[in-house]
Amino acid sequence: MASDPAGTNRAGRSSERYEDPPRLRSFKWAATRSRLLAASSDDATGRSAWFGGPVEGYFPRMPRQSDGDQPTGAAPWIPGAAGLDRLRSAAQDCRGCELYEDATQAVLGEGSPDAKVVFVGEQPGDQEDRQGRPFVGPAGRLLDQALDDVGINRDDAFITNAVKHFRFSRDARSKRRIHKTPDVAHIKACRPWLDAELALTNPNVVVALGATAGRMLLGPSYRVTKQRGQRLELDDGTPAIGTVHPSAVLRAKDRETAYAAFVADLEVVASMAR
Numbered sequence: 001m002a003s004d005p006a007g008t009n010r011a012g013r014s015s016e017r018y019e020d021p022p023r024l025r026s027f028k029w030a031a032t033r034s035r036l037l038a039a040s041s042d043d044a045t046g047r048s049a050w051f052g053g054p055v056e057g058y059f060p061r062m063p064r065q066s067d068g069d070q071p072t073g074a075a076p077w078i079p080g081a082a083g084l085d086r087l088r089s090a091a092q093d094c095r096g097c098e099l100y101e102d103a104t105q106a107v108l109g110e111g112s113p114d115a116k117v118v119f120v121g122e123q124p125g126d127q128e129d130r131q132g133r134p135f136v137g138p139a140g141r142l143l144d145q146a147l148d149d150v151g152i153n154r155d156d157a158f159i160t161n162a163v164k165h166f167r168f169s170r171d172a173r174s175k176r177r178i179h180k181t182p183d184v185a186h187i188k189a190c191r192p193w194l195d196a197e198l199a200l201t202n203p204n205v206v207v208a209l210g211a212t213a214g215r216m217l218l219g220p221s222y223r224v225t226k227q228r229g230q231r232l233e234l235d236d237g238t239p240a241i242g243t244v245h246p247s248a249v250l251r252a253k254d255r256e257t258a259y260a261a262f263v264a265d266l267e268v269v270a271s272m273a274r
């Protein structure tokens, strides 16, 4: 489901840089939060001042791509007056990249709006795409078990993904949908949804699950194999930490050892969240 711990996708390609410069990212996040909060509190009708003027509801649908093969990006579809529910429904209209075309639905995060911990995975899998909920497949069940083991209450957590639509290829014979790692362009295009989720939840700690989320949140030099379990920070100073994606634990040859290491990382998370 996720990139492997070494930071390469299944085609063997290395992840590339896809983020804005740190200062710009930090500024954009702060701006996103203030816009969302201002719009949420200022106007109960759903009208917003997003992008400088009153707009009814969401932006209308826009062309899927701006030019060539470059995705437009999700920003035009981020609603101005947004709680998490409104964000979730707005994402169904997103045409910020081409991934919406084959997926069933956009899958946004789930959990407490007052979450102390936000977990960020890579993208929805087959089950998540069908059910419209994140981490409901085998990897989600393993994460639930590990959270339970370290005493993190699911009510104190918010669980989401870096990319909101399922990217897959179809097996020619079985027609089964095979997970395909999102490209840098997809991750970059989808970033505004994650920024909006983080702005609304404002957690004590953000946890990157796997290499894709790790490099998105912690920078292109982040290596999950070397830095997992370390106390780090996002560009805006929010405490953060990376570990493997739970699907990597499921794929491990020695699953018991891999699970123990995963739980050890989550124990650090639990101490940071307090």
Ligand code: SF4
Binding pocket: 073, 074, 091, 094, 095, 096, 097, 098, 099, 100, 106, 163, 164, 165, 186, 189, 190, 193
């Ligand atoms: S993957 Fe993200 S940017 Fe692309 S269409 Fe879906 S929600 Fe929009």
